[in-house]
Amino acid sequence: MIETFKNEVSQGLNASPKTLPSKYFYDKKGDALFVEIMNLPEYYLTRSELDIFQNKTQELIDSLNLNPNTYFELIELGAGDGLKTKELLRLLDAQKFKFDYFPIDISGNALALLKQDLNKELPNVSVKPQQGDYFEILASLKKKKLPIVILFLGSNIGNMDDEMAAEFIYSLGNNLQPKDKLLLGVDLIKANNIVLPAYNDSKGITAKFNLNLLERINNELDGDFNLHHFKHQPEYNEKEGIAKSYIVSTIDQKVTISVIKKTFEFVAGEKIHTEISRKYNDVLIEKIILKTDFSISNKIMDHKAYFADYILERT
Known part of the structure; x- marks a missing residue:
């Protein structure tokens, strides 16, 4: 499992635009956060x-x-x-x-x-x-x-x-x-006014859930993502019926993931696409x-x- 995680993270962060698979939201902390999300008034x-x-x-x-x-x-x-x-x-x-x-x-x-x-x-x-x-x-x-x-x-x-x-x-x-x-x-x-709040709740639980993916990379692949320098950003196109979630770099920065033996560069405003939610x-x-x-x-x-x-x- 760890080998697959490593390979998919490496492949996703080397891609342009950058991506990370949504399936890795779900570790023990991610499971608990998603249970919280399911009970939110917006969700x-x-x-x-x-x-x-x-x-x-x-x-x-x-x-x-x-x-x-x-x-x-x-x-x-x-x-x-x-x-x-x-x-x-x-x-x-x-x-x-x-x-x-x-x-x-x-x-x-x-x-x-x-x-x-x-x-x-x-x-x-x-x-x-x-x-x-x-x-x-x-x-x-x-x-x-x-x-x-x-x-x-x-x-x-x-x-x-x-x-x-x-x-x-x-x-x-x-x-x-x-x-x-x-x-x-x-x-x-x-x-839009029904869908978008479901992915951007007022308590910030969905943001924690999305950013937990970076924390998981830090814990399991020895990464040095500074979560204070990334933010959660959802988007929804009502006409096509697709909601998307992104993790966005708030500054120019470099992140090293030791297990992968690579350093990744981010510019301010650069997005990592983590999830789509089709309607x-x-x-x-x-x-x-x-x-x-x-x-x-x-x-x-x-x-x-x-x-x-x-x-x-x-x-």
């Missing part, structure tokens, strides 16, 4: 999808066309703290569905906390955490040829550009059988799945129509 995304999972849980189950007497595997990509998924698990358990829950996450810390939490709250639910690469784990599960439902929530697909998203969903289809389902949670295109509508979703093996079988929205969970079926 509507979690509340909006939670609204669906709390108030339209039966509609989700019905849309997935599950049979209580047929065993299936419920696989969640990037499970995090499982806040929304617990609502689904609770009703599946109450209605005596036969399934195992496989949360997959890059963060071993998040998985350990989730398993501990579920064992306490829902002791009858079988939880089988899987740490690592989505597709490697899915490929191993596919060999069993059992019915599968994949959850990919939180608009995590929005961290990819449209071409990458299409390739990702196509690859998911390669690991599924016909009639398997993908529950895809996406943030819908909205006005969607029906046209974009149809375009993304056009060359995949999926079709849309349903769409469920929260009461404000900020967020949608699309039910996609493998054909």
